[in-house]
Amino acid sequence: MAAGLALGLIVRAGVSGAAAAGIGETLHTLGQIFVQLLKALVPPLVFTAIVASIAALRDLENAARLVTRTLAWFAVTALIAVLIGIVLGLVIQPGLHAGVDAASARAPSGSGSWLDFLKGLVPANFLGLSASTSIDAGLAKTALSFNILQIIVAAIAIGAAAVRVGAPGESFLAFNASALSIFRRLLRWVIALTPIGSAALIGDAVIRYGWDALSALGSFAAAIYIGLGLVLLVVYPLLLAVNGLNPLRFFAGAWPAIQLGFVSRSSVGTLPMTEEVTEQALGVPRAYAAFAVPLGATTKMDGCAAIYPAISAIFVAQFYGVPLSLTDYGLIAFVSVIGSAATAGLTGATVMLTLTLSTLHLPLEGVGLLLAIDPILDMGRTAVNVAGQALVPTIVAKRAGILDLERFRGEADTSLVPA
Numbered sequence: 111m112a113a114g115l116a117l118g119l120i121v122r123a124g125v126s127g128a129a130a131a132g133i134g135e136t137l138h139t140l141g142q143i144f145v146q147l148l149k150a151l152v153p154p155l156v157f158t159a160i161v162a163s164i165a166a167l168r169d170l171e172n173a174a175r176l177v178t179r180t181l182a183w184f185a186v187t188a189l190i191a192v193l194i195g196i197v198l199g200l201v202i203q204p205g206l207h208a209g210v211d212a213a214s215a216r217a218p219s220g221s222g223s224w225l226d227f228l229k230g231l232v233p234a235n236f237l238g239l240s241a242s243t244s245i246d247a248g249l250a251k252t253a254l255s256f257n258i259l260q261i262i263v264a265a266i267a268i269g270a271a272a273v274r275v276g277a278p279g280e281s282f283l284a285f286n287a288s289a290l291s292i293f294r295r296l297l298r299w300v301i302a303l304t305p306i307g308s309a310a311l312i313g314d315a316v317i318r319y320g321w322d323a324l325s326a327l328g329s330f331a332a333a334i335y336i337g338l339g340l341v342l343l344v345v346y347p348l349l350l351a352v353n354g355l356n357p358l359r360f361f362a363g364a365w366p367a368i369q370l371g372f373v374s375r376s377s378v379g380t381l382p383m384t385e386e387v388t389e390q391a392l393g394v395p396r397a398y399a400a401f402a403v404p405l406g407a408t409t410k411m412d413g414c415a416a417i418y419p420a421i422s423a424i425f426v427a428q429f430y431g432v433p434l435s436l437t438d439y440g441l442i443a444f445v446s447v448i449g450s451a452a453t454a455g456l457t458g459a460t461v462m463l464t465l466t467l468s469t470l471h472l473p474l475e476g477v478g479l480l481l482a483i484d485p486i487l488d489m490g491r492t493a494v495n496v497a498g499q500a501l502v503p504t505i506v507a508k509r510a511g512i513l514d515l516e517r518f519r520g521e522a523d524t525s526l527v528p529a
Contacts, residue, residue, distance in 0.1 A: 111308050111309065111312050111369060111373065113309045113313075114137070114308065114309035114310060114311065114312035114313035114314075114316075114373075115312050115313065115316060117133070117137070117309070117313045118137075118312065118313040118314070118315070118316025118317045119316060121133050121134065121313075121316075121317050122316060122317060130317070133313075133317070134314065134317045134318065136310075137309075137310045137311075137313040137314040137317065138310075138314045138318070139310075140306060140307065140310035141307060141310035141311035141313075141314050141373075141374075144300075144303055144304075144306065144307030144310065144311070144374075145307070145311070145374050145376060145379045147300045147303070148300055148374075148379045148380070148381075148382055148383070149376070149378060149379050151293060151296060151297055151300065151382050152258065152378055152379075152381055152382065153261055154289070154293050155290075155293045155294070155297065155381075155382055155385075156258065156261050156262065156265065156381070156404045157261055157264070157265045158286050158287075158289045158290040158293060159290055159385070159400035159401075159404070160261075160262060160265035160266060160269060160400055160401055160404060161265050161268060161269035161272065161283070161286045162269075162283075162286055162287055162290050162396075162397075162400060163269070163396075163397050163398070163400035163401040164265075164266060164269030164270055164272075164273060164401075165269060165272065165273055165283050165286075165287075166396070166397030166400075167397055167398075167401070175510070176398055176402075176506060176510060177401070179506045179509070179510070180402050180405070180406075180502060180503065180506050181409075183502045183505060183506055184406065184409055184410050184502060185447050187345070187349070187410075187412060187498060187501070187502065188410075188411075188412055188415065188416045188446055188447045189416075189443060189446075189447050190341070190345055191337070191341050191345070191412040191413075191416035191417050191446075192416040192417070192419075192420045192442065192443050192446035192447065193443065194337050194340050194341060194345070194417060195337050195416060195417040195418070195419075195420030195421045195446075196420050196421075196424065196439055196442060196443070198333045198336055198337050198421060199333060199420060199421045199423075199424030199425065200424065202329055202332065202333040202336075203329075203428055204327070204329040204330035204332075204333050204421065204424070204425045204428070205330075205424065205425040205426065205427065205428025205429040205430075206428050206429075207328075207329040208327055208329065208330060208425070208429060208479070232260070232263070258378055258381075258404065258407060258408050259408045261404075262404055262405060262408065272286075297382045297386065298386075300382070301366075301382075301383060301386065304366065304370065304383075307370075307373075307374075308369065308370065308373050311373035311374055312373045315373065315485065315486075315489065318485075327479075327480065327482070327483055330421070330422075330425055330480070330483075331483055331486070331487060333421050334417065334418060334421055334487050334490070334491075335487075335490055337417040337421060338413055338417060338490045338491065338493075338494045341412055341413075341417065341494055341498075342493070342494050342497055346360075346497060346498070346501055349501070349505060350501070350504075350505070353505050353508050353509060354508065355504065355505070355508055355518070356519070359518060359519060359520060360392065360500075360501070360504065360518075361497075362391075362520070363387055363391030363392045363500075363518070363520070364384075364387055364388075364391070364392065364496075364497060364500040364501075365387075366383060366387055366391075367380055367383045367384040367386075367387045367388075367496050367497075367500060368493050368496050368497050368500075369493070370383050370496075371384075371492040371493045371495065371496035371497075372489050372490070372492060372493040373489070374492070375485065375488045375489055375492050376492065377407045377411070377414075377492055377495050377496060377499065378407055380407075380492070380496050381403065381404060381407045384403050384406075384407070384496055384499050384500055385399055385400065385403040385404070387500060388402075388403050388499075388500045388503055388504065390517070391517070391520075392500060392503075392504045392513075392517070392518055393504075393507070393513050393514030393515060393516070393517035393518040394503045394504055394507045394513060394514075395507065395512050395513075395514070398503060398506075398507060398512065399503055402502065402503040402506070403499055403500070403503060406498070406499035406502060406503070407499055410495065410498050410499045410502060411462070411495050411498075412494050412495060412498045413490065413491030413492060413493070413494035413495045413498075414462055414488075414491045414492070414495055415446055415462045416446045416447075417491070417494070418462070418463065418487065418491055419442070419445070419446060419462050419463050419465075419466040420442050420443075420446060420466075422463050422466070422467075422476075422480060423442055423463075423466050423467060423470060423472060424442075425476070425479075425480070426467060426472050426473065426476030426477075426479070427470075427472055429476060429479065430472070430473055430476065432472060432473075434470070438470050441469055441470055442466060442470070445462075445465060445466045445469050446462075446466070460477060460484075463477055463480075464477060504518070
């Protein structure tokens with residue numbers, strides 16, 4: 111990260127023309143290849159891990175209670191985050207101190223809706239995969255994409271069915287366990303490229319975005335990062351300490367995933383790393399981590415789905431002079447806690463923001479005011495998301511008495527990359 115940051119600053123400060131373009135394109139390409147490698151592993155890794163988790167949870171005591179506690183902690187931490195966002199929005203009042211031109215307001219091409227979210231829960235096919243075709247320079251290009259929430263739903267159903275059929279399902283579960291081992295080995299090979307990927311991603315971000323656009327929305331950006339800092343550096347450590355866990359040890363173990371989330375801006379892209387550190391460095395049992403972490407990658411979004419939409423909604427309301435009532439603030443909290451799964455772990459938080467604005471009947475054009483600096487904000491948002499996705503399984507495992515405390519304290523071998 112330090113090398114990438116330094117290279118990006120050097121290019122912005124003193125390199126111009128073809129050289130700058132060449133360095134920027136090289137960093138961008140390397141970074142995108144690294145993220146693509148991680149994302150390519152997500153569908154098979156999540157599917158096989160959750161099927162294996164369902165099979166293992168039958169032997170784990172209080173499995174249903176673990177799931178319930180996980181969802182409850184997701185909701186509690188999201189509520190704390192959104193309350194922090196609301197307070198900061200009211201105190202800093204970013205919408206009254208913005209230097210952005212109202213003419214730049216424009217509605218996004220798409221917006222989130224509760225109906226789309228509910229329909230999105232049902233897998234469109236066996237693995238929740240979809241294809242789209244676009245025309246670029248006269249050529250038709252087809253791209254595959256996936257809905258992580260649909261993959262989770264399909265994997266839970268198939269895993270439960272394999273367990274219920276008894277002996278006929280044992281061979282399938284054995285094959286799935288073998289496939290999971292193969293995908294985990296592939297993951298370790300990709301993780302070995304993390305230094306190169308991190309340097310390329312942070313260097314590309316510095317060259318591509320810089321900080322020039324922050325001036326007009328400085329108070330808004332400050333409110334967002336203050337809120338993210340309070341959650342990451344105050345709320346999370348307090349929750350860990352209350353539950354008898356050393357915050358420094360948690361951040362030492364979770365750091366590889368947090369920093370990758372910061373530079374990649376994708377919870378889904380970071381998901382394989384998050385699951386790896388949660389299990390290997392933080393000591394959460396594999397059977398539970400394989401279920402909780404992918405679920406968190408879709409529903410545990412304290413940055414994108416709590417702090418950001420809360421402050422953004424208040425910003426839009428202040429900018430357009432629309433008064434908000436106590437009921438409106440309650441709706442912000444409700445949407446943030448219940449609707450966070452609508453973000454589906456994708457890069458950016460436009461879906462969640464438009465869902466919040468439409469629920470409050472605020473102008474969707476306000477989204478266009480904030481897009482200029484969204485990539486810069488998204489880096490911090492995703493880092494907080496990833497930290498929360500590792501935090502909750504760690505706390506729940508500790509409270510359930512199944513956390514490997516020796517591994518959490520760093521007394522066991524936690525190497526993520528084989529020799």
